[in-house]
Amino acid sequence: MTHQLLAVRGLSAGYGPLRVLHDIDFTISEGERLAIVGLNGHGKTTLFRAIMQLVGWQRGSVTFDGVEIGGTRSLGEGRYTPGIVRLGIAMTPQGDAIFPGLTVREHLDCGAHARSAWRERARRRERVYQLFPQLETLQDALVGKLSGGERRMVSIGRALMSDARLYLIDEPTLGLAPKVSRRVIEALVNIPIEGKAMVIAEQNVAVLTGAVDRMIGMHAGRLRGEVGHVGLE
Amino acid sequence: MMDASLFTYALYLAAIYSLMAIGISLLWSSVGMVNMAHGATFAISGYAAYFAADWMMPLVKAAVDGPQSMTVLAILTMAVGIVSGAIFGIVIYLVAFLPIHDKPNFAVRSLIITLALNLASVQALLYFFGPQQKALPRFLGSGRMDLFGIPVRIDQLVTIVTTVVLLGLVLFWLRVSRKGLEIRAVMQNSEGAALCGISTRWTALPIMMLTGALAGVAAVLLSQNIFVNPTAGATPLIKGLTIALLGGLGSVPGAVLGAILIGFLEAATGIIPFLGQRYVLVVQFAFIVIMLVIRPRGLGGLLDETRE
Numbered sequence: 001m002t003h004q005l006l007a008v009r010g011l012s013a014g015y016g017p018l019r020v021l022h023d024i025d026f027t028i029s030e031g032e033r034l035a036i037v038g039l040n041g042h043g044k045t046t047l048f049r050a051i052m053q054l055v056g057w058q059r060g061s062v063t064f065d066g067v068e069i070g071g072t073r074s075l076g077e078g079r080y081t082p083g084i085v086r087l088g089i090a091m092t093p094q095g096d097a098i099f100p101g102l103t104v105r106e107h108l109d110c111g112a113h114a115r116s117a118w119r120e121r122a123r124r125r126e127r128v129y130q131l132f133p134q135l136e137t138l139q140d141a142l143v144g145k146l147s148g149g150e151r152r153m154v155s156i157g158r159a160l161m162s163d164a165r166l167y168l169i170d171e172p173t174l175g176l177a178p179k180v181s182r183r184v185i186e187a188l189v190n191i192p193i194e195g196k197a198m199v200i201a202e203q204n205v206a207v208l209t210g211a212v213d214r215m216i217g218m219h220a221g222r223l224r225g226e227v228g229h230v231g232l233e
Numbered sequence: 234m235m236d237a238s239l240f241t242y243a244l245y246l247a248a249i250y251s252l253m254a255i256g257i258s259l260l261w262s263s264v265g266m267v268n269m270a271h272g273a274t275f276a277i278s279g280y281a282a283y284f285a286a287d288w289m290m291p292l293v294k295a296a297v298d299g300p301q302s303m304t305v306l307a308i309l310t311m312a313v314g315i316v317s318g319a320i321f322g323i324v325i326y327l328v329a330f331l332p333i334h335d336k337p338n339f340a341v342r343s344l345i346i347t348l349a350l351n352l353a354s355v356q357a358l359l360y361f362f363g364p365q366q367k368a369l370p371r372f373l374g375s376g377r378m379d380l381f382g383i384p385v386r387i388d389q390l391v392t393i394v395t396t397v398v399l400l401g402l403v404l405f406w407l408r409v410s411r412k413g414l415e416i417r418a419v420m421q422n423s424e425g426a427a428l429c430g431i432s433t434r435w436t437a438l439p440i441m442m443l444t445g446a447l448a449g450v451a452a453v454l455l456s457q458n459i460f461v462n463p464t465a466g467a468t469p470l471i472k473g474l475t476i477a478l479l480g481g482l483g484s485v486p487g488a489v490l491g492a493i494l495i496g497f498l499e500a501a502t503g504i505i506p507f508l509g510q511r512y513v514l515v516v517q518f519a520f521i522v523i524m525l526v527i528r529p530r531g532l533g534g535l536l537d538e539t540r541e
Contacts, residue, residue, distance in 0.1 A: 052428065054424065054427075078335070078423070078424055078427045078433075079335045079434070081424075081427035081428060082427050082430045082431060082432040085427070085428065085429065085430035086430050090428075091428050093425070093428060098421075098422045098424075098425030098428070099417075099418055099421045099422055099425060100421065101417070101421050102414075102417065102418070102421065106414060106417075109414060110414060110418050110426070110429040110431070111429055113411070113414075113415065113429050113430050113431050114430055118411055158429065162429075162430065
């Protein structure tokens, strides 16, 4: 039996008076790739931000590996996020050039910020370069000067540098050309996730076909059930 | 025409101002806080340096012979200035950052708290030490030396060299160390840094210690030319703040460029016959206002966009 990694139960969240998420329920187990699909503005990003404690308020329960990381406590936005990252969740946000003034190497090293990961950052960087070979030649380039696809690779690479066991990848193909989108999705499929899991939020259902184990539709801040079983090829 | 000694004087002013402005600018871009207690840090470090120098002078003179005793005293006093500035940085962190950093309107709240801390510190200094001015020994030297045929005041040269070396070390540390990378990540995007596991809450502490230490260095260097008194930090605070604004809050190169421009402007204004020293502040502020009208983001200021 596979170990359940993340369980979201009755999660509602929003910003100020605005409630964006309504009673979200889903789980993900080790070795699983799950996609949350839906149109822009229907709450996919807010769901990821709620898991990372980056929204204004939330109710309900989010447990990661049996540890409650959500709930009803009064939260400052982002105050508990570093702790959640240290527990083992890595999120790559939309608009992913989060440090445009850092070089590719520095950007990746930020992902290995934890003391244990920092010591072996060179080895981890090599692993990322194996997955995205073009990043090796660009390692001294500023991230803000890269193309959209390259920035997306840096962002995913940064998540891989950490000790994460759950990857939350938000809109990996947003704004990318179809060819580049396919390369990014291929890279996500090639990431080994034994003992780990991955949730991808995406608008483009077609690009995910064959790339994830299951898809859940999201509309108006509610999960609408599985879109259809799409096994890995 | 600006002569060589005026050129050195302008660089000397630029060195002191850049130490203050970089502190203010770094703190704004990393934790989003305008530190109005930076002047208090300057004054407190000046007092700590004064009392340390006063206490250590006979000991150092007894232990070290000749002119070397002044060098040793200068190094020890500088160390005391740096440490006391860093310690006051911790106080600002505990009082004006930690309790409110995740509350709404942090920027305004922290500005008010640091302003209150500044006023309280000045009053405390007045209460304990009185309004009398304290003069530090001139351990950086008082004579002139010949540098490539140009007569240069030794204290000004030492100030310029010390500032360049210290700022160089700080920038090098920011570039190569793990903590430096954390600070630069927080400066560019605090939410992105949080998503890497970097806590602004804990990164702010070394930043405040660092900026406090820079103010401590400025206090010791400037105390060779001005007296230490409870309000000694007011002018450096105003100059540091306006130069940080001119440079574009958050931009270290902008702050350095702003400090150089203001340093030269101050030196040049002083020798213009119909202006002179009385009009230094007027000319400086007029220049800053015009610059900010032309370039609202300041000389650098590119990081503001990143923070948004």
